[in-house]
Amino acid sequence: MTGGSSVETLLEALPYIRQFHGQTIVIKYGGSAMRDEQLMEAFATDVVLLKYVGLNPVIVHGGGPEITEYMERLGMEVKFVEGLRVSDEQTVEVAKMVLLGKINSDILTRISRHGQPAVGLGGEDGRLFEVRPAAQADKVGFVGEIERVNVGVIDHIAADYVPVIASVGTDREGRSYNVNADEAAGKVAAAMGAHKAIFLTDVVGWLAAPPDEASRISQATVGELTGALESIEGGMRPKLSACVEAIGGGVEAAHIIDGRQPHSLLLELFTDAGIGTKITA
Numbered sequence: 001m002t003g004g005s006s007v008e009t010l011l012e013a014l015p016y017i018r019q020f021h022g023q024t025i026v027i028k029y030g031g032s033a034m035r036d037e038q039l040m041e042a043f044a045t046d047v048v049l050l051k052y053v054g055l056n057p058v059i060v061h062g063g064g065p066e067i068t069e070y071m072e073r074l075g076m077e078v079k080f081v082e083g084l085r086v087s088d089e090q091t092v093e094v095a096k097m098v099l100l101g102k103i104n105s106d107i108l109t110r111i112s113r114h115g116q117p118a119v120g121l122g123g124e125d126g127r128l129f130e131v132r133p134a135a136q137a138d139k140v141g142f143v144g145e146i147e148r149v150n151v152g153v154i155d156h157i158a159a160d161y162v163p164v165i166a167s168v169g170t171d172r173e174g175r176s177y178n179v180n181a182d183e184a185a186g187k188v189a190a191a192m193g194a195h196k197a198i199f200l201t202d203v204v205g206w207l208a209a210p211p212d213e214a215s216r217i218s219q220a221t222v223g224e225l226t227g228a229l230e231s232i233e234g235g236m237r238p239k240l241s242a243c244v245e246a247i248g249g250g251v252e253a254a255h256i257i258d259g260r261q262p263h264s265l266l267l268e269l270f271t272d273a274g275i276g277t278k279i280t281a
Helices: 003-020 037-052 064-073 089-113 151-158 181-192 222-229 236-248 264-270
Strands: 024-029 056-061 118-122 129-133 143-149 162-166 168-170 176-179 196-201 219-221 253-258 277-280
Touching: 003 264, 024 037, 024 181, 024 236, 037 056, 037 089, 037 162, 037 264, 056 089, 056 151, 056 181, 064 089, 089 118, 089 162, 089 168, 089 176, 118 151, 129 176, 143 181, 151 162, 151 181, 176 181, 181 196, 181 236, 196 236, 196 264, 219 222, 222 236, 222 277, 236 253, 236 277, 253 264
Parallel strands: 024 056, 024 196, 056 162, 118 162, 129 168, 143 176, 196 253, 219 277
Antiparallel strands: 129 143, 168 176, 253 277
């Protein structure tokens, strides 16, 4: 990159930095961005930069492939229904071990190494997530839907640190549940009244039919999205549902972006073109 283009990039970013200063940005971290070494480092530097220029990043993560890998090592059956992992009590224990003991810790280490202290949270910390059994509990077992987000816990941490939240939670009787990370991010964004909710995934955005990368929908409204949801299957459905949830809670815009592209977070936030799908009310 030449000096001139570097300056142009900074000048293009400046109005967005000014606009977003002091605003909360909830980031659902997942896909290749959470498994590829270079992308993991790029994500950590992006988050640190956001904090340094005055934004308030809050990270929510899952860890589906890693949970599957550990379940297979232990000889456990891996099964999904409508994008949700079928979970008995043993599955939830493995999920907690992987999400909190490994993935959350790894994210904290990377962010801290780039100069910004971060604090890990599970849904059970400070009763952050109060959950109830999911509507499909008879099919998926111990999968929970979030009833309430204790925003005070996040605000307390976010004043000085980057909160990194793992998608597990407990009900009022103290039983643990798997929680879909996309749903958790949408609920957190809505509860916090975040300025934006950003979902990193392994496609370029929401794709029209036929679903190829050339058919990326760059902008859409919640109305258009709600009308299309019934016909959408697979992993994109919970992401789009979470976008609807976030905007219904007052979030200005939700973005689905390609986490396979290094620094996709900065490109979506701080450039005129953006790179994913932006959904607004």
